Amino acid sequence: MTNGDNVLFEPFTLGDLELPNRIIMAPLTRARASQPGDVPSDMNARYYAQRASAGLIISEATQVSQQGQGYAYTPGIYTPEQITGWRKVTDAVHAAGGRMHAQLWHVGRISHPELQPGGELPVGPSAIKPEGSQVFISADSGMVDIPTPRALEADELPGIVEQYRQGAENAREAGFDGIEIHAANGYLLDQFIKSGSNHRTDDYGGSVENRLRFPMMVVEAVKQVWPAARIGIRVSPTGSFNSMFDADPHSTFRALARKVQEAGLAYIEVVEDSFQGNHENGRPESVIDAIREEFTGAYIGNGAYSRNEAIERINAGRCDLASFGRPIIANPDLVERFRQDAPLNEWDASTFYGGDERGYTDYPTLAESQ
Ligand code: PHB
Numbered sequence: 257m258t259n260g261d262n263v264l265f266e267p268f269t270l271g272d273l274e275l276p277n278r279i280i281m282a283p284l285t286r287a288r289a290s291q292p293g294d295v296p297s298d299m300n301a302r303y304y305a306q307r308a309s310a311g312l313i314i315s316e317a318t319q320v321s322q323q324g325q326g327y328a329y330t331p332g333i334y335t336p337e338q339i340t341g342w343r344k345v346t347d348a349v350h351a352a353g354g355r356m357h358a359q360l361w362h363v364g365r366i367s368h369p370e371l372q373p374g375g376e377l378p379v380g381p382s383a384i385k386p387e388g389s390q391v392f393i394s395a396d397s398g399m400v401d402i403p404t405p406r407a408l409e410a411d412e413l414p415g416i417v418e419q420y421r422q423g424a425e426n427a428r429e430a431g432f433d434g435i436e437i438h439a440a441n442g443y444l445l446d447q448f449i450k451s452g453s454n455h456r457t458d459d460y461g462g463s464v465e466n467r468l469r470f471p472m473m474v475v476e477a478v479k480q481v482w483p484a485a486r487i488g489i490r491v492s493p494t495g496s497f498n499s500m501f502d503a504d505p506h507s508t509f510r511a512l513a514r515k516v517q518e519a520g521l522a523y524i525e526v527v528e529d530s531f532q533g534n535h536e537n538g539r540p541e542s543v544i545d546a547i548r549e550e551f552t553g554a555y556i557g558n559g560a561y562s563r564n565e566a567i568e569r570i571n572a573g574r575c576d577l578a579s580f581g582r583p584i585i586a587n588p589d590l591v592e593r594f595r596q597d598a599p600l601n602e603w604d605a606s607t608f609y610g611g612d613e614r615g616y617t618d619y620p621t622l623a624e625s626q
Contacts, residue, residue: 442498533560
C-alpha cells in the first residue's frame, strides 16, 4: 500500500461521530422485516451486526408511517413493536463495535392501495403516475403497476412533517446514533424536489425555492429531535429510477446544498448515477462540484464504487467517504477485505429482496472461506 491507499482506513469525524474508517454501509432495502407489523427481527440484528466494522451503517429505508410504505416487508419505525425491534438491531451493532443511523423514508407516490391505510390511493406532490414503475405488494401478487397518485393538499403537509419528526424521535428511542433523511430515488421528498414529478402551483412547486420548501420543513422538524451533527440527507440529483427527471439538476442541487449547509447537517450522501451504478454519462461531476462548493460538511459518494475508485476519489477531493451497497451485502467483512485488497464474494441478486437467511446472513467472511 502507498500512503494514499490508507485513506479509506483512516478515522473520520462525521458531524460529531468518530468513525474508524471511511467505508459506509449504504441504505439497502432487503424486505425481510418480520410479520405481521413490519418489525425488525433477530435475523435482521445479526445481519447488521455482521457488518459493524463499517465506519457507519445506514439502515435500510424505513417507513415513518403506513402511508409511507411502498413495498411489502420493509420495516417501519412508527409502532412500539418496531421501535423494540430496532433496539435489538442497534444493541447488536453497538455490541459488535459499530455505529448506525436510521434512514427515514416516505415513498410518496411509489406505493399501492393495498399497502395504504384504508386502501386509499398513494399520495404525491402532483397526480402524476410514475410510468413503468412497479411495487412489490405481497408474496401472492408480486410486482404490480402503480396507480396515479392523489395530489397532497397543502394543509396535509404538516402532518407528514410530523411523521418524520416522530420517526426521528422513535429512532432516538431505538438507540440509533443518528438519522439520514431519504430524499433520493424517486420517493416523496425527491418527488417534491424534482421538476418532473412536481407540477404544483402553490408555495411547494414551481421555483427551486418552492420545490425545496417541504423537504426543508422535514429537515427543520428532525432538528428538533437530533443535533444537526447527527443528521444526514441522501439525494440522487441525476437519478431516473422511479420515473424521475429534473430539468436542471445542477441548479436544483446547488440550491439544496446551500440550504443543507445553512441547516448545518453533518453530511450529504449523493447517489452519483441514474440508479444502481448505471453511469451512462459518467458520474455527474458538475453537480458534484456544485454540491461541494456550497456544502462544507462531509460528502459521501455512492454508486458502484470499487475499492480503488473510492481511494482515488477521496485522494482527489471528490468525496470524503464512500458508501457501498451490493459489495457489503455479499461481504460482511468488506472493510477487512478492502484493507487486504482481498477478493470479494459475488452477490446473488435473486436474494436481494425478501426471503430468509439465504443471501442475507450466510455470506462468509474471508477467514470463514479460507
Ligand atoms: C427499493 O425497494 O427498490 C428501493 C428502496 C429504496 C431506495 C431504492 C430502491 O432508495
